Amino acid sequence: MSTVMAREDRLLRHGGEAKIRGAPLLVVRIAEIEGRGRAVVASEPLRAGQIVIRDSPILLYSALPLTILPPPHQPQQQHYHNLYCSNCFRILQKPSIPTLVSCSSCSSALFCGSNCRSVALSSSHTPWVCQALTRLRDCPSPLQLHHHRDRQVQARFLVAAYNLALVSPSDFQTLLSLQGDCSSTAQPEEAALFLHFLISSLCPPLPSQNSTGFGFSLELTASLLAKDKLNAFGLMEPFSEDTQRSVRAYGIYPKACFFNHDCLPNACRFDYVDADSATQHNTDIIVRVIHDVPQGREICLSYFPVNLKYSDRQRRLRDDYGFTCQCDRCKVEANWSDEEDLGDDSNSDEEKDEELMDEDLDEHMDMADSATEDCSVVNRDDDFPHAYFFLRYMCNGNNCWGTLAPLPPSGVTPSSAMECNVCGNLKYYKELMDGDALHQ
Numbered sequence: 001m002s003t004v005m006a007r008e009d010r011l012l013r014h015g016g017e018a019k020i021r022g023a024p025l026l027v028v029r030i031a032e033i034e035g036r037g038r039a040v041v042a043s044e045p046l047r048a049g050q051i052v053i054r055d056s057p058i059l060l061y062s063a064l065p066l067t068i069l070p071p072p073h074q075p076q077q078q079h080y081h082n083l084y085c086s087n088c089f090r091i092l093q094k095p096s097i098p099t100l101v102s103c104s105s106c107s108s109a110l111f112c113g114s115n116c117r118s119v120a121l122s123s124s125h126t127p128w129v130c131q132a133l134t135r136l137r138d139c140p141s142p143l144q145l146h147h148h149r150d151r152q153v154q155a156r157f158l159v160a161a162y163n164l165a166l167v168s169p170s171d172f173q174t175l176l177s178l179q180g181d182c183s184s185t186a187q188p189e190e191a192a193l194f195l196h197f198l199i200s201s202l203c204p205p206l207p208s209q210n211s212t213g214f215g216f217s218l219e220l221t222a223s224l225l226a227k228d229k230l231n232a233f234g235l236m237e238p239f240s241e242d243t244q245r246s247v248r249a250y251g252i253y254p255k256a257c258f259f260n261h262d263c264l265p266n267a268c269r270f271d272y273v274d275a276d277s278a279t280q281h282n283t284d285i286i287v288r289v290i291h292d293v294p295q296g297r298e299i300c301l302s303y304f305p306v307n308l309k310y311s312d313r314q315r316r317l318r319d320d321y322g323f324t325c326q327c328d329r330c331k332v333e334a335n336w337s338d339e340e341d342l343g344d345d346s347n348s349d350e351e352k353d354e355e356l357m358d359e360d361l362d363e364h365m366d367m368a369d370s371a372t373e374d375c376s377v378v379n380r381d382d383d384f385p386h387a388y389f390f391l392r393y394m395c396n397g398n399n400c401w402g403t404l405a406p407l408p409p410s411g412v413t414p415s416s417a418m419e420c421n422v423c424g425n426l427k428y429y430k431e432l433m434d435g436d437a438l439h440q
């Protein structure tokens with residue numbers, strides 16, 4: 001067992017249940033499930049819409065490429081298009097606001113105000129991060145970092161992670177305790193080799209043995225990258241019907257990272273990053289159950305939009321998360337044939353994907369039409385919950401494909417308003433069943 005793994009084991013395992021940073025979990029617990037690792041399980045019956053976890057990130061980093069940012073007070077609005085505060089990650093919509101400030105020593109970070117800047121200077125944007133990002137951004141072109149957006153984002157993660165070891169050793173230990181390590185592969189991945197070389201040759205030296213006891217090494221770099229790949233949550237750009245949405249920042253959330261995946265999840269997560277600037281913790285994520293969940297049942301999220309077709313889901317889960325999904329929906333859809341559905345060969349792959357998705361959904365919807373007569377189907381363990389799921393819990397907004405969860409119940413009364421976790425619109429149960437959802 002590697003040093004990293006041995007330490008992880010000591011830090012984490014505690015009577016079969018994992019210790020979790022921060023406030024104790026109340027309505028859920030973390031349990032080990034064979035073949036699935038740690039999992040979030042309801043410790044009491046949960047009501048539709050109930051919040052099960054509210055979680056703050058231990059680490060947040062930008063998903064944007066390493067570029068020189070425009071100076072504050074830059075009058076041209078377009079320069080700020082899709083730029084975010086480097087601390088709170090709210091969108092910088094108003095370039096003329098007098099509070100916009102940049103880092104005083106680099107042009108890699110822009111903040112929505114002096115408060116965010118001073119928080120960042122003592123946490124996520126320390127002098128070491130400032131120099132490291134500047135040197136990586138200006139790295140000589142033969143090293144090819146400029147052409148490789150994914151590697152730039154991974155470099156940002158590694159800089160943020162090694163900085164975490166310096167500024168918050170306990171959070172760094174939490175990061176090390178998450179699933180993902182390099183011990184399963186004999187050779188460190190190419191990304192780890194490349195990025196480790198880049199950081200060790202370009203960035204200011206890190207203390208060889210910091211207070212966490214972990215030295216800067218290729219093994220640790222590879223392990224950190226694996227943890228990021230399996231556990232990071234993306235905070236998306238604001239929703240727009242017309243454009244493809246991408247990630248504005250990635251975060252490591254020490255409780256939410258225990259949710260396993262299901263292609264028909266019973267919970268979904270919300271974030272409100274662009275909430276009122278007076279709101280603290282705007283990068284928290286909140287997980288709510290989408291329907292009643294009995295005590296002892298595992299609570300799962302979907303790691304991607306629920307509309308993906310079977311083969312794409314299987315591929316992503318295998319390639320990105322290292323497991324074969326055997327959820328109820330996959331068992332049913334494993335018998336469906338993609339080849340039969342491929343249709344006109346002249347269409348692009350994207351068009352084919354959309355057609356397949358529409359056909360998959362049509363099939364679900366047909367089943368759902370006959371299922372809606374009997375609302376009890378939601379609790380049945382056969383094919384129908386799949387169809388019912390799409391009708392009731394998938395947003396039908398243009399280009400959205402979000403998941404709907406009821407607003408939190410007030411007392412014992414469930415809410416009839418369903419909130420979409422992608423577009424944010426509210427829909428009402430009756431309109432959903434009538435196929436005429438009300439957008440507000």
Ligand SMILES: C[S@@+](CC[C@H](N)C(=O)[O-])C[C@H]1O[C@@H](n2cnc3c(N)ncnc32)[C@H](O)[C@@H]1O
Nearest residue numbers: 036037038179230231257258259260261321323
């Ligand atoms: C974000 S972590 C979830 C928590 C993880 N089980 C743990 O022990 O820390 C993601 C990893 O959990 C495992 N996992 C998630 N969903 C799974 C599922 N439906 N079946 C099997 N393993 C799953 C996979 O190893 C995946 O890479």
